[in-house]
Amino acid sequence: MEFEPRIVGFLCNWCAYSGADLAGTSRIQYPPNIRVIRLMCTGALDPIYVLRAFLEGADGILIAGCHPGDCHYLNGNYKARRRVAILKEILKELGLEEDRVWLRWISASEGQRFADTVKEMVEYLKAKGPSPMKNPIL
Amino acid sequence: MKSVIQTHGDPKGAVVGVLKSLLNQGVVKAWLLPLSGSGITYALVRDEGLLEKASPFAPVMPINLARAVSVVAKKGGAGKIGVLLRPCEQRAFVELVKFHQIDRNSVLVVGMDCLGTYELKDYASSANAALEEAILRQFKAGEATPYQGLNFRKACEVCVHFTPTNDGGYAPELALGLLGMDPYEAIALEGEPDLLKGLGLEEASEPPSRLEVISALREKRTAKRKEAFAETLGKARGIEGLRSYLSTCIRCHNCMVNCPICYCPDCVFRTETFDRTTSQYLAWAERKGAVPMLPDLILFHLTRMNHMATSCVACGMCTSACPMGIDVGTLFSAVGEKVQALFNYVPGRSLEELPPVAEFKEEEFLDLG
Numbered sequence: 001m002e003f004e005p006r007i008v009g010f011l012c013n014w015c016a017y018s019g020a021d022l023a024g025t026s027r028i029q030y031p032p033n034i035r036v037i038r039l040m041c042t043g044a045l046d047p048i049y050v051l052r053a054f055l056e057g058a059d060g061i062l063i064a065g066c067h068p069g070d071c072h073y074l075n076g077n078y079k080a081r082r083r084v085a086i087l088k089e090i091l092k093e094l095g096l097e098e099d100r101v102w103l104r105w106i107s108a109s110e111g112q113r114f115a116d117t118v119k120e121m122v123e124y125l126k127a128k129g130p131s132p133m134k135n136p137i138l
Numbered sequence: 139m140k141s142v143i144q145t146h147g148d149p150k151g152a153v154v155g156v157l158k159s160l161l162n163q164g165v166v167k168a169w170l171l172p173l174s175g176s177g178i179t180y181a182l183v184r185d186e187g188l189l190e191k192a193s194p195f196a197p198v199m200p201i202n203l204a205r206a207v208s209v210v211a212k213k214g215g216a217g218k219i220g221v222l223l224r225p226c227e228q229r230a231f232v233e234l235v236k237f238h239q240i241d242r243n244s245v246l247v248v249g250m251d252c253l254g255t256y257e258l259k260d261y262a263s264s265a266n267a268a269l270e271e272a273i274l275r276q277f278k279a280g281e282a283t284p285y286q287g288l289n290f291r292k293a294c295e296v297c298v299h300f301t302p303t304n305d306g307g308y309a310p311e312l313a314l315g316l317l318g319m320d321p322y323e324a325i326a327l328e329g330e331p332d333l334l335k336g337l338g339l340e341e342a343s344e345p346p347s348r349l350e351v352i353s354a355l356r357e358k359r360t361a362k363r364k365e366a367f368a369e370t371l372g373k374a375r376g377i378e379g380l381r382s383y384l385s386t387c388i389r390c391h392n393c394m395v396n397c398p399i400c401y402c403p404d405c406v407f408r409t410e411t412f413d414r415t416t417s418q419y420l421a422w423a424e425r426k427g428a429v430p431m432l433p434d435l436i437l438f439h440l441t442r443m444n445h446m447a448t449s450c451v452a453c454g455m456c457t458s459a460c461p462m463g464i465d466v467g468t469l470f471s472a473v474g475e476k477v478q479a480l481f482n483y484v485p486g487r488s489l490e491e492l493p494p495v496a497e498f499k500e501e502e503f504l505d506l507g
Contacts, residue, residue, distance in 0.1 A: 047444040048406060051437055068500060068507070078498035083444075085503045086477055086494070090443055093473045095375040105507045132377050 005059035005125035007034040007118070010049070012042050014072040015107050016064035022111030030115035031122045034062065041065065042103075043076025047087045050101065057134040060100045060125045062117065067105040077105070099124075100131055139331040141339040142324050149274060149321035153194050153314065156327070157220070157248075158186055159337055166220035166246050170206060172196055177262050180206055182219070194222055194314075195321075197254065197273045198261035199291070202398040202455045204230035207240050214241025221245055223310070224252045225299050226453035229486020230398035232308050233449045236493055239401050247310035249302025251317045253282040254294035257458055264288065277316040280351035293454020293467050296363035298356055299486070303328065307487040317355065318348030367472035374469055377436075383469065384439060386462040389432045393456035393466045399446040399485075407438060439466075443473060448494040449485045450474035 011017040017038045023030060039045055042065030050061050063084060071077045084103045091098035102121055106114050145152035160166050168184045174193035178200055183189055204227045211219055223231055228249050234240045253273055255261075261269065269285050276282055284290050302313040312333060315326030326344040327334065334341075374383040391407060394400045406412070412434065414422070423429045447470060454467035478484060481494040 046406070046441075048437065048441040051440050051444070055437055075498065078500065081503050081506055082494060082498050084506060085480055086448060087444055088506070089477045089480055090440070090447065090473055093371060093476050094380055094440075096377060096380070103506045 003126060003130060005033055005122060005130070006057060007060045007062055007121060007125070008053040008058045009034045009036040009062040009064065009118075010039055010042065010045050011036055011062075011106075012065035012072075012077075013038055013040050015066035015070065016042075016104075016114065018108035019064075019106040019110045019114040022108065023115045024111075026111045028111055028115040030118045033122045033125075034118050041071065041073050041076035042080035043071070043073065043078075045080060045083070047083055050087060054096075054100070054131060054133040057131075059128075059131045059134075060102065060121055062102050062104065062121060064104045064106045064114070064117070067107055070107065096133060097128075097131065100128070139334050139341055140326065140328045140343055141334050142342040142344065143327050143339065144324050145322060147322050149325060150193070150195060152325065154189055154192050156312075156337060157192060157222075158189050160220060160246075160333070161186060161189070163336055165218065165333065165336065167217040169220045169222070170203070170210060171220075171222040172198075172200075174266065178258075182210055192222075193270075194250070195270050195274055196261070196266065197256055197269055198258055199224065199227070199255045199453075199455070199458075200258050201396065202230050202453050203227045204234055204240075204398045205396075205401075207231055207245060208234050208398075208401065211240050211244040214244030216244070218244060218246045220248065222248045222250065223302075224250060224255070225302055226252075226293070226297065226451050226486075227398075228302055228308075228310060229299065229451035230453060232486040232489055233399060233451060233493065234401065235489060236496070237401065237449075242489070246312075248312045248314065249310035250314040251277065251302070252294075252297075252300050253277060253280075253317075254284070254290035254297070256284070256288055257291055260288050274316075274321045278318065278320045278351075280317050280355040282355075291454050292366075292457055292465055293452055293471070296359060296366045296468070297452070298359045298363055299452075300355070300359075301352060304487060307484075308489050315344055315348060318345060318351035366468055367475065370465065370468045370472050380436065380439075384435060384464060386464060387435055387439075388462060389435065389438070390461060391438070392459040392461065394442055396455040396459035397442075397446065398451065398453065398455070399449045400442065402445075406441070443470060446470075447474040447477045448481070448483065450478075451485045 042063055053061055065077045088098040088101055104117050143152050157169055168182050170182050172178045172193045173181050173191045178196050178198055203223055207221050235242045272285050303309045312329035374380050450470050452471035457465050457467035460466055483494050
């Protein structure tokens with residue numbers, strides 16, 4: 001059986017989540033590998049939730065919010081970008097496969113971009129294989 | 139302004155004289171520093187006579203004293219408290235000021251050169267005066283050799299920020315210069331001209347050998363640090379490596395409690411955020427086959443790293459606090475150094491540079507999104 005990666009998506013309410021919603025209402029097809037968690041803003045995402053998702057079995061994490069300059073809260077996405085940079089650097093230094101964390105800017109009107117991003121990520125993770133962080137006994 | 143104090147064979151007495159004078163002049167209302175009695179006790183000292191017991195050079199660090207500064211001087215508004223800080227404590231002090239945990243105007247910092255400290259239990263079981271004298275004698279050549287049968291704390295062995303002043307960055311109100319000096323003859327004192335004049339000191343230059351000793355030591359330590367960091371990152375690599383590195387962790391959270399940067403009173407690991415009901419634990423165990431108890435070992439360390447690595451001052455108190463002897467500090471400072479490099483940030487270097495988690499730029503990390 002082919003490996004089906006599990007992606008946890010942290011999407012901001014105002015842009016990426018609406019973009020995902022648009023993809024659905026527009027009947028754009030995309031793989032069902034993503035489980036979406038809606039946040040008010042990517043700037044509200046503590047890295048602990050990304051880490052927990054990995055340790056609980058996620059193969060990839062998509063963090064998606066408003067394009068730079070478009071944040072509903074003015075600058076939450078810039079703060080998120082710094083936190084993601086820190087998180088990815090830590091994962092990289094510890095050899096924990098930081099390329100499983102994706103940050104993407106998806107506006108409310110970009111249903112197609114959301115679907116394309118999920119497709120692209122699923123293909124990437126299929127090629128990469130399961131995440132080693134989900135070993136059952138921590 | 140730079141000056142030199144003559145110590146006439148009694149470095150401790152000379153420094154205590156300075157402390158007393160600043161207390162009597164009313165420059166500070168009290169001193170926060172180590173007192174020696176039965177071991178070392180940090181205290182907020184108001185009584186001039188008790189200053190005789192001050193032990194500025196005891197090569198030991200029971201806690202990162204910046205934590206105590208944030209206890210007494212968080213709100214401020216009641217005059218200045220003098221505090222004697224080692225360079226790593228001073229860096230933590232700077233970070234805590236920037237995180238609004240210390241009122242900067244309520245503190246007068248006396249910094250000092252540091253060659254290294256011993257683990258508290260080693261210090262406590264040794265001849266304290268001999269340890270202190272041995273290290274004071276090593277400042278002139280700047281070669282830190284631990285007392286027979288002992289080792290310096292791991293963080294000290296690879297410390298490269300062992301002086302209180304740094305070019306153009308934060309400098310304490312007063313800085314005791316020991317490296318390249320024979321403290322039994324003289325100690326360099328650099329600081330605000332008013333303070334030095336108040337102490338009756340004239341402008342005087344330090345011996346040129348001081349700078350040479352500092353740069354030679356820095357070079358040696360930098361090489362050692364690089365080696366230690368590479369070795370640790372090699373060992374803790376990958377999830378299996380990390381698990382094995384932390385395998386003896388007993389979840390006491392002492393590393394967090396003793397970390398000067400982990401100041402959050404409402405830390406997620408002290409709250410009920412991740413508490414579950416019995417049925418949730420059972421469902422979790424059913425899904426995974428087994429759930430480690432206590433849970434969240436890797437989550438704890440990785441999260442703490444995400445939260446504080448940008449400001450990690452590499453004081454190594456986490457390693458000293460670990461009852462299982464896990465070298466948490468080398469791991470955190472090795473990763474911390476890489477994370478800090480993303481922002482060209484050096485914790486404790488300046489009061490003006492904001493911590494990386496407290497600001498952002500519009501044009502940065504453009505390849506991430």
